[in-house]
Amino acid sequence: MDNPSATKHLLKYRASAIIGTRALATAIALAMPALSYAERVDPPAVPAAIQIPAGNTAFLVGHAVGTQNYVCLPANAGFAWTLSTPQATLFNDSGRQIITHYFSPNPMENGTMRVTWQHSTDTSTVWAQALPPSSDPAFVAPGAIPWLLLRVVGAHRSSTQR
DSSP, X not given: OOOXXXXXXXXXXXXXXXXXXXXXXXXXXXXXXXXXXXXOOOOXXXXXXXXXXXXXXOOOOOEEEEEXXXXXXXXXXXXXXXXXXXXXXXXXXXXXXXXXXXXXXEGGGTTEEEEEEEETTTOOEEEEEEOSOBOOTTTSOTTXXXXXXXXXXXXXXXXXXX
């Protein structure tokens, strides 16, 4: 026996399930490019003198707001601007603070002052040493601060990081 009311109810249920499934599939399809983009970091082109050594992989993009502070000091027979401190806050694409950048003493080098990055959530910290800079005019504007390649010289992994 065919129950028209039950058949109508079943068809309505199936239609709702199909619409819900399509909506979910559409949402996943729309979200996937963003998720895959968030996982893929394409490093920018850089001068040959500061190419990233083989075996290293870019894994994070941060957008910084801050300053590089200079002081004028005696140098040779005159004066020169010398970096005194950087101070910056890095944000992810969603605007959430992820890292603070500054100078601090590196405990792995008996307190040598180094550029420092500290993770905003778990306080893991990395210290780096600047290698010879590049002012390659194909990349760096005339009069701009030279581009740097930094080498990690100390790291502290937070005990809360797994």
